[in-house]
Amino acid sequence: KATVSVLYWCSYCQMSERVHVNIRIRPPNATELEKGSECVAVTDDEEIKIGDKRFTFDYVFTQDRTQEEVYFKIGVPIVESVLKGYNGTVMAYGQTGSGKTHTMTGPDGGINSLNSPDRGLVPRVILETFSKLAGLPAAEISTTVHLSILELYKEQLNDLLCTQKTDLKIREDRLSGRGVYIEGAEQVGVSSADEALGTIEQAMQKKQIASTSANETSSRSHTIVTLTVTQTDHVQGDSKTTGRLYLVDLAGSERVEKSGAEGNRLKEAQTINLSLTLLGNVINKLTDGKSVHIPYRDAKLTRILQDSFGGNSRTVLLCNVSPSSYNSQESTSTLQFANRAKEIKNKPRVNKELTGEELKLAYQKAQEEISACKVRIANLEEQLAVPRPGSMPHRRSFRNSETNSPTAAAAVNNQNNTAEIDELKAEISSLMRELDERKEELYEMIKECNINKDRAQFYETREHAAVTRSQELKQKYDRERMAAESWMRKYNELKDSKQPAKNTTPQVKKKQPPRRASSSSRKSSVASASSAAAAKKSSDQISEYEEQIAALRESEEQSLVKERLASAKIDELLNDIVQQNTKQKDTERQLREAISANTLLDSSIEKMQAVS
16 A cells, blocks of 8 residues: 555544643742742632632642642643644743743753753653653554754744754745744754753753843743654554644743843843734734734744644643742733633644545545535525525515415414424434434544554564565575585595504614615505595595584574574464454444444434424
8 A cells, every 4th residue: 555645634633622721830039038928829720819810721830839740731641642643832931030941841941950850841751752652563653753952042043953053944834734844954863762851951051041130040042842753654554643742941021120131131131022922912813803814924933833823733831920929910911821822722633644545535534524515505505495484485475475365374384383393403403413423433433444454464464474484494494404414424424434544654763874765665655645645634524514514503503493483473473463353353343333323323314304
């Protein structure tokens, strides 16, 4: 099955959900303890009160809540969504010094603290992601993870993974479904959580940080960490699912009289406040219910976060506030911003490249929906053409009715039946909704059945490959055994034919004049030398045969081990196929039951329509 090259957005996965908004209250600092008192009260886990104003959110984290509790409430659900193929965004918002960076990365801005117990959301999300990916079946699904880290400093987009890349451009690709992206941004492939955390720690050391009167380690830029997880399902024809997670640590808004910013710090504060103001303007436009144009392009921050607010993303907004009356105005402004943001509606969808079979199913479902819409349109047009009982007749028919009293009497009788007809129509509408739900369940069952068939076929293919490999190993083992037996026979023949060499070298006596050897002695010497050479050659051949036989025996043992492993793998694959076939039969049985129920429901609807 060839994977379709175009990226198809799954219409059946589309849904509308609002932005989830959480509040976190940090402990007061020394300045707040000296110059103010506590003005924020938490009535329960969802309500917060400041002064005489009350706000309700998804969750309110009090001062005693730990980093781990924040992660389990926010991080775990967003990681699960990203691994399913959704885009996700976690964004920290608040005034300067309210604890945004501490919440996102940990103490000291994430430098030398990513492995500490107080680490923030970013390192915990990284660890959770790789832990979940490690639990996937490697034979069925392969995964890749890429990391991108950018900062928006004074309206200039810089790459923290490659300092040479500055002032990057923002682009949008609507045709392929990629959406808004940063052109030329560095995408680093990471294979483990430790590698990813090391990369993040190096990048955070390049982040723009400065000391002000309001915050000793004030972030002077917005930081965006993007984690892209791509999963390739080999069972379903190598279909790809891509989820992107944006972890955004916004620079805090600040009042110059409190921060004491001057010179370059003042310019930074002005740029930060302007970008946050434009972000608030976008949120106002999205929630007022009247605006047609949303000014995403007014600032680079809002352009980058276009999908996070009102687009293809599951977004969690975490607003940090101070509990002190010294910063009551800033805290109130933050809560008002959060209260508007929770009204935003996003449309998250699964980012998946569908295979040919899945595209056929989606096309079939779309055709069924179009046919149903055509039938409903025809029924509505027919109702418009024929006056309904009890409705106002046309002007000409009204004139005729003045002179035709029986017709008026019939209209009165028809009005008496209107209530009964309305009840029948309501029941028909309810049955139609139930039919749509049954069709949706039927579609999901068909999809699951096809997935099970693909999985069974995948394991059958692997089983065939394993059997073929086992046969090849067995044939190789037989060949090597025959060769070993042949070498053994040759070795035994040479060993039997070997004769012991006699030492016939004449003894030479000292201090005797040399005398000429006779012809018989010379012949004996030559014969003994040739016998010694033949014996040495035979010994060398025997040693060589022994080495070859040892190598063949070792190869034979390895082949036996490989054959046992192949047999065990075949048994395991056969068990998997049996389980998949059992599951497939259960699914087909459920499918038949759903089809029969659907048929009964269609017949009942037809009867009700006939009665109507």
